[in-house]
Amino acid sequence: MSDAMRLSVFKTYKLYVGGKFPRSESGRVYEVTDSKGKWLANAPLSSRKDARDAVVAARKAFGGWSGATAYNRGQILYRIAEMLEGRKDQFVREVAQAEGLSKSKAAEVVETAIDRWVWYAGWTDKIAQVVGGANPVAGPYFNLSSPEPTGVVTIVAPQESSFLGLVSVVAPVIATGNTAVVIASEKAPLPALSLGEVLATSDLPGGVVNVLSGRTAEIAAPLAAHQDVNGIDLTGADEVLAKELEVAAADNLKRVLRPQAVDFSADPGTHRLTSFLETKTVWHPTGSLGASGSAY
Amino acid sequence: MASAFDYAPAPESRSIVDIAPSYGLFVDGEFTDAADGKVFKTVSPSSEEVLAEVARAGAEDVDRAVKAARKAFETWSALPGAERAKYLFRIARIIQERSRELAVLETLDNGKPIKETRDADLPLVAAHFFYYAGWADKLDHAGFGANPRPLGVAGQVIPWNFPLLMLAWKIAPALATGNTVVLKPAETTPLSALFFADICRQAGLPNGVVNILPGYGDTGSALVAHPDVDKVAFTGSTAVGKAIARQIAGTRKKVTLELGGKGANIVFDDAPIDQAVEGIVNGIFFNQGQVCCAGSRLLVQESIQDELLDSLKRRLSTLRLGDPLDKNTDIGAINSEEQLARITTLVEAGEAEGAERWSPACELPTSGYWFAPTLFTGVTQAHTIARDEIFGPVLSVLTFRTPDEAVAKANNSQYGLSAGIWTEKGSRILAVANKLRAGVVWANTFNKFDPTSPFGGYKESGFGREGGRHGLEAYLDV
Numbered sequence: 001m002s003d004a005m006r007l008s009v010f011k012t013y014k015l016y017v018g019g020k021f022p023r024s025e026s027g028r029v030y031e032v033t034d035s036k037g038k039w040l041a042n043a044p045l046s047s048r049k050d051a052r053d054a055v056v057a058a059r060k061a062f063g064g065w066s067g068a069t070a071y072n073r074g075q076i077l078y079r080i081a082e083m084l085e086g087r088k089d090q091f092v093r094e095v096a097q098a099e100g101l102s103k104s105k106a107a108e109v110v111e112t113a114i115d116r117w118v119w120y121a122g123w124t125d126k127i128a129q130v131v132g133g134a135n136p137v138a139g140p141y142f143n144l145s146s147p148e149p150t151g152v153v154t155i156v157a158p159q160e161s162s163f164l165g166l167v168s169v170v171a172p173v174i175a176t177g178n179t180a181v182v183i184a185s186e187k188a189p190l191p192a193l194s195l196g197e198v199l200a201t202s203d204l205p206g207g208v209v210n211v212l213s214g215r216t217a218e219i220a221a222p223l224a225a226h227q228d229v230n231g232i233d234l235t236g237a238d239e240v241l242a243k244e245l246e247v248a249a250a251d252n253l254k255r256v257l258r259p260q261a262v263d264f265s266a267d268p269g270t271h272r273l274t275s276f277l278e279t280k281t282v283w284h285p286t287g288s289l290g291a292s293g294s295a296y
Numbered sequence: 297m298a299s300a301f302d303y304a305p306a307p308e309s310r311s312i313v314d315i316a317p318s319y320g321l322f323v324d325g326e327f328t329d330a331a332d333g334k335v336f337k338t339v340s341p342s343s344e345e346v347l348a349e350v351a352r353a354g355a356e357d358v359d360r361a362v363k364a365a366r367k368a369f370e371t372w373s374a375l376p377g378a379e380r381a382k383y384l385f386r387i388a389r390i391i392q393e394r395s396r397e398l399a400v401l402e403t404l405d406n407g408k409p410i411k412e413t414r415d416a417d418l419p420l421v422a423a424h425f426f427y428y429a430g431w432a433d434k435l436d437h438a439g440f441g442a443n444p445r446p447l448g449v450a451g452q453v454i455p456w457n458f459p460l461l462m463l464a465w466k467i468a469p470a471l472a473t474g475n476t477v478v479l480k481p482a483e484t485t486p487l488s489a490l491f492f493a494d495i496c497r498q499a500g501l502p503n504g505v506v507n508i509l510p511g512y513g514d515t516g517s518a519l520v521a522h523p524d525v526d527k528v529a530f531t532g533s534t535a536v537g538k539a540i541a542r543q544i545a546g547t548r549k550k551v552t553l554e555l556g557g558k559g560a561n562i563v564f565d566d567a568p569i570d571q572a573v574e575g576i577v578n579g580i581f582f583n584q585g586q587v588c589c590a591g592s593r594l595l596v597q598e599s600i601q602d603e604l605l606d607s608l609k610r611r612l613s614t615l616r617l618g619d620p621l622d623k624n625t626d627i628g629a630i631n632s633e634e635q636l637a638r639i640t641t642l643v644e645a646g647e648a649e650g651a652e653r654w655s656p657a658c659e660l661p662t663s664g665y666w667f668a669p670t671l672f673t674g675v676t677q678a679h680t681i682a683r684d685e686i687f688g689p690v691l692s693v694l695t696f697r698t699p700d701e702a703v704a705k706a707n708n709s710q711y712g713l714s715a716g717i718w719t720e721k722g723s724r725i726l727a728v729a730n731k732l733r734a735g736v737v738w739a740n741t742f743n744k745f746d747p748t749s750p751f752g753g754y755k756e757s758g759f760g761r762e763g764g765r766h767g768l769e770a771y772l773d774v
Contacts, residue, residue: 130439131766135750135764136748137746137748139746141741141744141746143746143748145749145750145764145766239546242546243545246541247545247546249545250538250545251538252755252756253538253553253755253756253759278759279735279750280734280735280736280754281736281749281750281751282729282736283737283738283741284739284740284741285740285741
């Protein structure tokens with residue numbers, strides 16, 4: 001039987017919420033096309049209810065994920081890189097179609113994205129030493145500052161860089177123990193939805209990353225206003241939307257990462273890791289031995 | 297118990313401080329009137345005596361101060377860090393030299409006991425400048441990459457509960473990193489900031505590096521909104537903090553907010569009771585409870601509730617309330633009539649909702665703003681006094697049975713600033729500290745502060761940290 005005679009199997013792209021792959025509760029989809037306007041798939045058009053469901057899933061996952069050891073989180077992030085490596089061809093095809101890149105350029109983008117997971121896998125058990133530590137207070141107290149994850153973070157993923165950009169904003173948020181509700185690129189959501197399939201097979205607990213596709217403004221508004229969301233990364237929001245979302249985010253004082261020009265192929269630094277960290281400082285009296293002055 | 301001892305009055309002399317009848321704004325190195333000539337009076341909350349008349353800055357003055365700060369920024373940020381450091385060391389030293397004067401001034405204007413201004417506020421103020429002075433020429437090594445840059449002009453708005461200490465927390469890191477500042481002190485406590493302006497002059501600080509604009513909320517709002525302000529730092533209420541977060545949305549302004557709290561002080565059944573009682577008293581009655589990180593919710597393990605409350609009530613009966621300048625005074629005056637009204641309203645809500653109110657026998661002075669140390673038992677999580685920040689000498693007592701329940705109740709708050717843990721079991725301290733969603737956790741101690749120790753909140757207690765290496769980040773372009 002020749003290839004020409006075989007009808008290929010299309011994939012139904014679905015959301016990734018709480019470790020499952022639901023359709024939008026609204027039953028809506030929208031047409032996703034390649035850079036030339038050719039139909040690729042129907043993606044779920046998420047509703048506000050989908051957004052709220054995703055927050056519930058992310059909150060449920062937060063205790064376990066933030067409480068996991070940093071070493072364990074690193075292992076899982078590395079596992080994501082391994083799974084991606086094995087499905088590289090698929091992502092090269094999807095990124096090439098989504099962003100109108102040549103196959104070789106798309107391959108470069110996907111490889112950089114895989115390497116980015118490796119970079120952040122290594123950060124999980126190092127960031128605490130870099131940004132935390134003992135403080136030499138002027139008194140008989142043990143005093144230690146440690147970073148802790150902020151909580152549930154909404155991520156408005158980059159609109160143009162549908163995969164490398166996406167990975168670059170999601171990985172640092174979860175590396176430190178946050179859980180995420182990710183709004184995929186509006187016009188190129190397919191790589192993000194496929195990433196959900198990779199995450200689902202990488203030992204990442206369900207709900208740590210939740211991926212929604214649809215109209216960015218429609219999904220982002222209820223998330224920015226949601227009282228159980230603790231932070232919001234506005235990278236993929238335009239100027240007008242970003243301001244609107246920042247105003248809504250003020251209602252429960254979400255930590256806000258404003259949009260800024262980013263070259264996703266450059267060294268990412270630590271800024272995205274530290275944007276959704278809180279510092280906790282613990283004091284305890286030390287008591288004193290040898291008060292008589294004797295040094296043993 | 298209350299009258300077991302009689303103390304002779306031991307007042308600190310107020311002659312050490314010379315308060316002028318009127319003060320101007322401090323802009324570009326000069327004291328000036330407000331452009332529209334407006335003034336307001338600042339009173340001593342313990343006596344309602346008018347201490348001075350102070351110029352009230354308006355939008356035009358804000359613009360002038362920001363321009364002065366912008367102009368000064370060019371040269372100040374270009375100074376070698378070691379030179380900026382020397383100015384800050386000078387300021388730290390002058391504060392030490394003048395600390396008794398400033399302590400008396402602060403007690404007069406704020407109403408808090410001299411014991412606190414003398415032994416807590418002022419030493420910490422000097423230490424804070426000394427600490428950040430040392431950072432000014434070491435920023436390359438602070439972990440923010442090579443050559444981190446200052447932001448520019450910092451607009452800073454501070455509260456009335458620790459007027460000079462909050463000024464130090466704002467100004468010291470801002471100047472060390474090369475920013476210039478426009479600072480608005482609270483309307484009820486402007487004087488120590490104006491004395492600080494004089495210290496800047498004594499230190500030879502270049503004009504425009506520090507500008508002080510006394511005023512009300514409208515002054516602060518104009519400062520936050522000014523288009524040439526690059527950085528906003530605010531300490532105060534969560535409601536105002538949210539308004540500021542909205543106001544600066546969509547701008548380039550970097551912001552740090554240190555807001556309200558409803559700290560849980562958790563006492564387990566194996567805690568050393570006497571030490572815990574001292575910690576509880578310090579946690580909620582230090583500065584009349586007008587402390588954002590106050591331990592205003594006492595969570596006591598059910599099995600020791602009676603024993604602990606008996607000890608606590610006995611201890612509260614020995615607290616001395618009265619003249620803040622008296623060296624034996626434990627509880628001073630409430631900062632303002634407005635704050636007293638707020639406390640009174642919330643306490644009435646506590647009674648109306650069914651909690652049981654208790655205060656030691658305590659005679660309140662006839663003039664000034666006073667509130668007796670108060671505790672409420674039978675408080676549930678739904679009660680207003682368990683949820684809202686009272687910012688006064690009022691403790692709400694709740695109980696728990698298991699560590700998990702204690703953590704759940706402690707974290708059941710919109711706030712996340714401070715918490716306390718009292719137990720002799722080390723692993724329990726670490727486990728509970730780990731689960732508490734609060735920026736500062738005091739174990740077997742409470743209300744300890746140090747310039748090297750980062751301070752700031754989770755959740756709606758704000759974001760950003762003040763103090764330590766962490767505190768530099770708020771003023772650097774990183």
